[in-house]
Amino acid sequence: MSRRSTFNRVAPNRVALAALAALSIIAAPAGAEPATRTAPDDGDPAAESSEQYLINAGRVIVRPGEVLENVRILVRGGSIAALGRDVEAPEGIEEISGAVVCAGFIDPWSALGVDAGSLRDQRTEPATRTADAIDVHGQRHLRREALRAGVVAARVQAGGLARVGGVGAVVRLNPDLSAAEALVLPDAVLAMSVGLSRGGGAMDVFDRQGEVDRVRGALDSGLAYRQNEVEYRYDLEEWEKAMAEKEADLEKDFKKAKKDRDKGLAKAEEDDKEFKEKKYKEDKKPRKPSFDSNKAALARAAHGELPLVVQVHRAAELRELLKATAGVDRLRLVLAGATEAESVAETLVERRVSVLVAPSLARSDARDEWAGADLGLAGRLEQAGVEVLLGSGGETPDLTRDLPLLAASAVGHGLEREAAFEALTIGAARSLDVADQLGTVEVGKSADILVLDGAPLLGTTSVQYVFSAGRLVVTPQN
Amino acid sequence: MRSTIQSALALTLLAAPLLAGDGRLAIRAGKIITQAGEAIIDGTIVIENGRITAVGAEVEVPWDVEVLDATHLTAFPGFVEAHGNRGMDRPNENIDVAPFLNIRDSIDPVNFYFEDSLRWGVTTINVQQGASCVIGGQGMVVKPFGMTVEEMLVRPASGIKLSASPKSGKSRATQAQALRKAFTELEHYLAGLVQKQKDGDDSARREALYQGRDLDSEEAREGRAQAGSAAWTVADLELIPRGEIDEKQAPLLDLVEGRIPAWFYCGAPMDVRVALEVARKNGFLAQTTLVLASSCWKAADEIAEAGVPVVLSAALMHIERDPVTGEEIETFVPKVFKEKGVRYALASSNQSTQSLWFQAASCVAQGMSRAEALAAVTTVPADILGLGKRVGSLEKGKDGNVLLLSGDPLSVTSFVEYVVLEGSTVYDRSKDVRMRHLLEGETPEGTAPAGSEEPKVHEHEDEVVTEEEPVDAGEDKE
Numbered sequence: 001m002s003r004r005s006t007f008n009r010v011a012p013n014r015v016a017l018a019a020l021a022a023l024s025i026i027a028a029p030a031g032a033e034p035a036t037r038t039a040p041d042d043g044d045p046a047a048e049s050s051e052q053y054l055i056n057a058g059r060v061i062v063r064p065g066e067v068l069e070n071v072r073i074l075v076r077g078g079s080i081a082a083l084g085r086d087v088e089a090p091e092g093i094e095e096i097s098g099a100v101v102c103a104g105f106i107d108p109w110s111a112l113g114v115d116a117g118s119l120r121d122q123r124t125e126p127a128t129r130t131a132d133a134i135d136v137h138g139q140r141h142l143r144r145e146a147l148r149a150g151v152v153a154a155r156v157q158a159g160g161l162a163r164v165g166g167v168g169a170v171v172r173l174n175p176d177l178s179a180a181e182a183l184v185l186p187d188a189v190l191a192m193s194v195g196l197s198r199g200g201g202a203m204d205v206f207d208r209q210g211e212v213d214r215v216r217g218a219l220d221s222g223l224a225y226r227q228n229e230v231e232y233r234y235d236l237e238e239w240e241k242a243m244a245e246k247e248a249d250l251e252k253d254f255k256k257a258k259k260d261r262d263k264g265l266a267k268a269e270e271d272d273k274e275f276k277e278k279k280y281k282e283d284k285k286p287r288k289p290s291f292d293s294n295k296a297a298l299a300r301a302a303h304g305e306l307p308l309v310v311q312v313h314r315a316a317e318l319r320e321l322l323k324a325t326a327g328v329d330r331l332r333l334v335l336a337g338a339t340e341a342e343s344v345a346e347t348l349v350e351r352r353v354s355v356l357v358a359p360s361l362a363r364s365d366a367r368d369e370w371a372g373a374d375l376g377l378a379g380r381l382e383q384a385g386v387e388v389l390l391g392s393g394g395e396t397p398d399l400t401r402d403l404p405l406l407a408a409s410a411v412g413h414g415l416e417r418e419a420a421f422e423a424l425t426i427g428a429a430r431s432l433d434v435a436d437q438l439g440t441v442e443v444g445k446s447a448d449i450l451v452l453d454g455a456p457l458l459g460t461t462s463v464q465y466v467f468s469a470g471r472l473v474v475t476p477q478n
Numbered sequence: 479m480r481s482t483i484q485s486a487l488a489l490t491l492l493a494a495p496l497l498a499g500d501g502r503l504a505i506r507a508g509k510i511i512t513q514a515g516e517a518i519i520d521g522t523i524v525i526e527n528g529r530i531t532a533v534g535a536e537v538e539v540p541w542d543v544e545v546l547d548a549t550h551l552t553a554f555p556g557f558v559e560a561h562g563n564r565g566m567d568r569p570n571e572n573i574d575v576a577p578f579l580n581i582r583d584s585i586d587p588v589n590f591y592f593e594d595s596l597r598w599g600v601t602t603i604n605v606q607q608g609a610s611c612v613i614g615g616q617g618m619v620v621k622p623f624g625m626t627v628e629e630m631l632v633r634p635a636s637g638i639k640l641s642a643s644p645k646s647g648k649s650r651a652t653q654a655q656a657l658r659k660a661f662t663e664l665e666h667y668l669a670g671l672v673q674k675q676k677d678g679d680d681s682a683r684r685e686a687l688y689q690g691r692d693l694d695s696e697e698a699r700e701g702r703a704q705a706g707s708a709a710w711t712v713a714d715l716e717l718i719p720r721g722e723i724d725e726k727q728a729p730l731l732d733l734v735e736g737r738i739p740a741w742f743y744c745g746a747p748m749d750v751r752v753a754l755e756v757a758r759k760n761g762f763l764a765q766t767t768l769v770l771a772s773s774c775w776k777a778a779d780e781i782a783e784a785g786v787p788v789v790l791s792a793a794l795m796h797i798e799r800d801p802v803t804g805e806e807i808e809t810f811v812p813k814v815f816k817e818k819g820v821r822y823a824l825a826s827s828n829q830s831t832q833s834l835w836f837q838a839a840s841c842v843a844q845g846m847s848r849a850e851a852l853a854a855v856t857t858v859p860a861d862i863l864g865l866g867k868r869v870g871s872l873e874k875g876k877d878g879n880v881l882l883l884s885g886d887p888l889s890v891t892s893f894v895e896y897v898v899l900e901g902s903t904v905y906d907r908s909k910d911v912r913m914r915h916l917l918e919g920e921t922p923e924g925t926a927p928a929g930s931e932e933p934k935v936h937e938h939e940d941e942v943v944t945e946e947e948p949v950d951a952g953e954d955k956e
Contacts, residue, residue: 115748121649132654137747137776141802158651166651178780179751288673291666293659 049470052076054089055451057101063440064422073101075447078470083443096472098451098464102421103440104152105404105450106170106428109309109336109356109391112146112400113139113171113182114156119395122198124159126218126301127293128166131186133158139397140175146401147173148474150456150463152448153184155432157191157309160394161198163211164218165191167297167306170434172448173400174468181469184446188432189334190301192218193311194321197367208317215310216324219331222298228289229299235286242283304330307431309356313369315340322347334389334431339373345384354431355386358393359410378423379414388415389431390423408457421456446470501528501901504539505546505880507553511887513856513871523553525878528900533872546903551882551895555872556601557834560823560859561741561769561789564591565622569608571615574645575660577638577729579615581605582627592622592630596905597913598833599887599894600826601879602632602860602869607639609743609769610646612656614639616729617741619863621879623897623904636863637738637765638729642753643745654752661760664730668704668712668723675717682722693721706735708761733762739864740766741789750777754784767862769825772796775814787821787862794824794840810844812854823859839888848888 055073060083062068072089074082089095111119118124118133134156146154153172159165168191170184192215195208203211250257261277268275301308312321312335322344325331335341336356341348348355357378360370382388390407392399399406407420429439437446447470454461466474503525510518512533522537523530532538539545563569566584573579585605595603601621607614617636624630644653671682683693692698698721704711723731732738740762742753750768757763763784768774772792774781781788796809815822824837834855841851860870868877878901885892897905907913914920 115650115746117644118649118651121652123647123652124649125652125655127659128651128655130651132658132752133649133651133748135746135748136751137773158649166655285677290670291662293662 049078051471052081052090052093053467053472054087054093054095055101055465056095056097057451058099059101060441061100061102061421061456062442063103063426064418071101073441073449075449075467075470078446080441080443080445080447080449083441096451096465099454100452100456100461101441102450102452102456103425103429103438104448104466104468105150105424106432106434106438107146107151107154107392107400107403108389108428108432109358109394110154110156110397110400110403111160111392111394112154112156112173112397113143114158118158119160121159122162124162124164124166125294126164126166126190126222126297128158129169129186130156130158130165130167131169131183134169134171134179134182136175136177136179136182142397142401143173143175144473145398146403147466147468148463149401149404150450150452150466151400151403152450152466152468153434153438154400155188155391155428157189157394159191160311161193161196163193163214165193167191168309170432170438172468174471174473176471176473177469184434184437185432187300187306188434189307189309190297191309191311191336193336195312195314195317196369205316208314209320212317212320212324215321216328218298219302219308219325219328221295222300222302223328225289225292225295226299226303232286232289239283239286246282302328302331304332307332307334307433309334309336311336313337313339315343318344319347322351322353326351336391336394337370339370339377341377341386342380342384345381345386348381349385352387354389354427355381356389356391356431357381357410358391359406359413360393360399375409375413378410378420379416382415382419387427388419388423389428390420391428404457408459411457417457424457501878502526502543503546503878503898503901503903504543505548505553505882505898507548507882508550510553510872511555511852512873513555513852514873520549521553523872523878523880525880525898525901528878528902530872530874530876530878532874546882546896546898548882548896551884552886552892553872554599554881554883554887555856555870555876556879556881556897556899557599557855558823558859558863558865558870559595559600559603559826559834560862561604561606561767561791561825563606563608565589565603565605565620566607570610571607574612574656575726576611576615577613577733578725579607581607581615581617582631582634584615585618585620585627585630587625587627587630592620593912595622596897597894597907597910598826598835599881599883599897600834601881601897601899602863602865604636604741604859604863606636606741609639609641609643609745611639611641612645612648612653613660613730614641616738619865621899623899632868633863633865635738637741637767638733639741639743640753640756641743641745642749642756643743643771650746650748650752654756657752657756660730661734661756664727664734665710665712667727668715668718668731671718671723672712672714676714682718682724685724686722689725691721691725693719695721697721704731704735705737706761707764708734709759733765734760736762736765738765741769742766743769743791744774744777745771747774747776750774750780754780754786757786758784770811772811773798775809775811778814778818778820781815782818782820787823787858788815789823789825789859789862790815790837791825794837794844812841813844813846816846816850821858821862822854823862824854835887835892839890842888852887 053075057071060068060071072087074087113134115133115135153170155168155170157165157168167187168189169186170188172182194211265275300306312318318341333353334356338355341355359375359378378388392403407424411417411420426439429435438448441449447467449467450463451465452461453464464476505523510521518535521535524532524537524539567586568584604617604619606617616638619633619636620630621632644650686693699719701716701719703716733740744750744753757766766786768786768788769791770788773796790811794811796811798807800807826834838851838855842848857870860866880898881894882896883892884895893907895907896903911922915922
């Protein structure tokens with residue numbers, strides 16, 4: 001699998017880290033734009049669609065705050081092939097007209113399209129891949145419903161309530177795609193949780209604190225693993241260089257050594273003593289550290305190659321978690337749920353930690369940690385300057401369909417509409433490292449876009465057409 | 479008590495050496511369905527040394543060969559069970575990855591299953607570990623007759639069982655993780671061995687000596703480069719004598735090198751992707767047969783593309799409810815695979831039936847051709863097992879396995895009258911005490927008369943514990 005670049009917001013400021021970055025196994029330095037992305041495991045992604053369309057759009061929301069009027073969009077080969085006033089229509093192409101075109105919505109915290117047992121599994125490990133639990137044959141109607149509501153992709157996660165949920169994946173929700181086509185990114189995030197009541201009652205405060213320590217412990221083991229790996233490569237390189245130099249020296253000095261030896265031999269014979277060879281010494285070859293898939297996954301998260309999404313709710317754990325992870329400079333932390341996140345809003349802004357809010361309308365099965373959740377959280381955090389993402393909560397598959405509705409209700413409770421729209425499109429795409437494919441309406445991106453009859457996230461606007469990887473999957477007729 | 483009587487019966491039946499012959503037999507049958515060309519009316523089958531030497535209408539029978547007069551019966555090659563996990567004292571194992579185990583240690587020759595197999599006319603059975611595993615033990619092909627496993631043996635190494643469906647305690651995500659991990663570990667183990675060898679550390683040899691493994695045979699001393707088509711290779715593997723490879727890893731390496739078949743269980747259509755991916759990546763796709771649950775017809779396209787054969791190990795009619803309309807949707811599974819061009823064998827181990835003829839007859843009832851249905855229980859499974867030249871049809875050179883039926887093999891009124899295995903008559907319905915007991919109410923000698931009470935265990939009436947459930951008055955309350 002090709003390595004992906006990072007989206008680090010925190011510059012590596014430690015000398016040690018800078019040294020590590022110089023070595024090839026560390027990702028590109030912070031600030032670099034994403035260049036290469038991981039492709040799904042097998043085969044090419046959905047770019048093979050033979051369908052093509054021309055969309056005549058009254059308004060195109062390219063990205064939040066950037067709107068073009070009276071534009072034509074050419075969808076071909078799965079992606080947006082052209083966009084502009086004077087895009088020519090190839091002969092015989094199907095034309096579609098609509099008032100507003102925008103990027104399809106992404107649910108960054110969904111339970112849709114994943115094997116139910118894997119969602120509930122609490123024995124998941126850092127290396128557990130949600131991509132292996134994606135069920136392209138199941139929940140077809142729910143996925144279709146989600147598409148009709150404009151939700152085109154989702155981050156799904158095995159082990160949603162486990163302490164460590166493993167690696168989450170971003171998938172397209174189009175039920176007609178094969179697994180290879182549906183997978184946008186098989187390794188999008190690493191998920192953990194702190195202080196959830198799992199099955200039994202709520203844990204006591206010390207256990208919850210213990211879970212915070214575990215998160216830090218896990219990250220440390222990842223850091224140590226990577227450090228070892230880097231040191232090994234460095235040591236090996238050094239050793240090989242040293243050996244090469246040594247050999248060159250020995251070759252060079254061989255004549256002299258031979259002369260000395262012959263002299264020594266002659267002298268020993270003369271003195272009637274036993275000849276002693278010179279003792280040869282060299283440094284031991286460094287040993288390769290043993291492979292550990294779990295620590296490798298933790299290392300990727302600790303180094304910011306994967307965002308770390310931690311579901312955590314209570315003020316005390318939020319505070320402690322932020323404290324515990326403060327030293328992990330490259331970490332890209334996303335807090336999920338975060339019911340009491342207002343109390344740490346300042347730190348969140350300062351550390352540029354985003355919060356994934358699930359603005360649920362009602363929770364009949366509300367667990368302890370969700371107590372006090374209200375629809376205003378997203379708005380208040382946003383006003384405090386925290387980057388807010390919106391998700392459906394990762395437990396109920398049906399809720400992914402309702403994400404636009406949930407977002408609209410968050411808007412009704414104080415979240416700026418534009419912030420909500422950003423959260424569902426480019427905000428989610430950026431956080432999940434899929435912004436090269438999803439999240440905006442730009443030439444070259446995958447055509448996962450919506451045609452609406454009005455402004456997005458309004459109760460009166462309906463979704464007219466939905467494109468998934470360049471295929472027209474929803475029309476007013478179907 | 480009952481089981482004692484049954485065991486006694488089993489022994490009576492199995493210890494009937496009078497029936498067995500010396501591997502030489504001529505059978506005159508009213509009709510011979512050969513499964514290799516047209517049926518023969520009033521034909522003869524000659525078996526010598528356990529193999530068929532002649533089949534036809536005009537066949538000369540050597541003067542000293544015993545003749546079984548079955549001119550009122552129909553001869554048919556025995557049914558072939560491509561995959562099953564009955565006949566063992568324990569079909570599953572707790573260890574996740576246990577390729578070092580062998581079914582031969584678990585097969586129970588006096589298990590009723592084998593006796594019943596004769597009654598149902600199944601003459602070749604591939605016994606594999608149950609599906610509750612990650613990587614299970616190695617199976618073997620047996621015939622259902624013999625007092626020891628050696629006597630039953632047809633082919634000793636019929637392949638390793640794997641499962642893409644979660645074993646207890648796992649979810650699909652962690653099951654896939656465990657599967658992948660087993661092969662990653664193999665790769666790292668082998669690379670480690672090679673490195674050790676290069677570094678002059680031959681502790682693997684001492685470990686093999688300590689464990690008493692074979693190091694002297696040619697096979698064990700041989701060092702071979704990694705063969706096969708796996709996506710990974712360990713360089714310089716030829717430095718390692720094969721005998722030094724640990725017994726847990728050696729069978730997996732055989733699998734990776736394509737030297738033994740794989741039987742990959744899929745309990746849901748989503749499992750097929752993981753199974754095929756694991757098989758492809760680790761180089762044993764060409765040796766893989768998928769063992770499928772009914773719903774897996776949904777993955778028929780993927781299976782057809784991969785070109786692997788399948789064993790349909792569950793109900794042939796898949797029934798599900800449309801989640802939107804509530805309508806019941808019936809899919810006849812073999813038909814789907816036939817349409818997609820996938821080679822399939824029917825298996826008997828499921829709740830709806832115990833017999834292969836019933837499975838084949840169901841196919842005919844669903845409109846499939848008789849030839850297709852019969853092939854799926856004879857020649858196709860024989861081919862999948864690599865025994866196409868030995869069993870599955872009545873031809874010169876094949877094993878002398880013949881069923882003599884009272885009618886057509888797919889008729890519900892037909893009985894298996896005789897079973898001939900490798901030229902020996904091992905079953906004769908007229909002497910089947912148990913069958914007569916069950917069907918005709920005939921009491922076998924030495925058993926208590928029907929209706930007689932079992933001896934009382936308790937001396938005092940009031941000590942007898944009532945088996946009736948106490949009525950719980952509070953059961954209905956919320």
